[in-house]
Amino acid sequence: MSESWTFVCATDALLPGEMKTAFDETTGAGIVVFNLDGDLYALEDLCSHEEFELSSGGFDPGNATVECVLHGAKFDIRDGRALCAPAYTPVAKFPVKMEQGGIWARDDRD
Numbered sequence: 001m002s003e004s005w006t007f008v009c010a011t012d013a014l015l016p017g018e019m020k021t022a023f024d025e026t027t028g029a030g031i032v033v034f035n036l037d038g039d040l041y042a043l044e045d046l047c048s049h050e051e052f053e054l055s056s057g058g059f060d061p062g063n064a065t066v067e068c069v070l071h072g073a074k075f076d077i078r079d080g081r082a083l084c085a086p087a088y089t090p091v092a093k094f095p096v097k098m099e100q101g102g103i104w105a106r107d108d109r110d
C-alpha cells in the first residue's frame with residue numbers, strides 16, 4: 001500500500017469529460033483519474049480482462065463509463081464495476097483528492 005499521494009496534474013489541467021494518468025510513486029501502479037462533471041474518480045489503469053491500459057480506451061461521461069479499447073469491456077468509473085463481457089471482475093478504485101492546486105491519487109491496496 002502506498003502511504004504517500006502521487007501528483008497527477010494541476011487542478012485546471014483536468015477538465016470535465018477528460019482523464020489523466022499517473023504512476024503511483026510507491027507501488028508503480030498505473031492510475032487513471034476521471035473528471036465527471038467536476039467530481040473526480042480514480043481507478044487502476046488496468047483492464048481486469050487482459051491487463052491492458054484503460055486510459056487507451058474511451059471515457060464516456062454521459063454514462064460514467066470507460067471502455068477498454070482492446071476487447072470492449074466497460075467499467076463504471078465511479079466504483080470500477082465491470083459492466084459487460086469480456087470483463088467480469090472490477091478494477092481497483094483509488095482515493096483521489098484536490099490539494100495545493102493539484103490532483104492527487106494513491107494506490108491504497110494492501
Ligand code: FES
Nearest residue numbers: 047049050068071
Ligand atoms: S483487455 Fe480489456 S477487454 Fe480485453
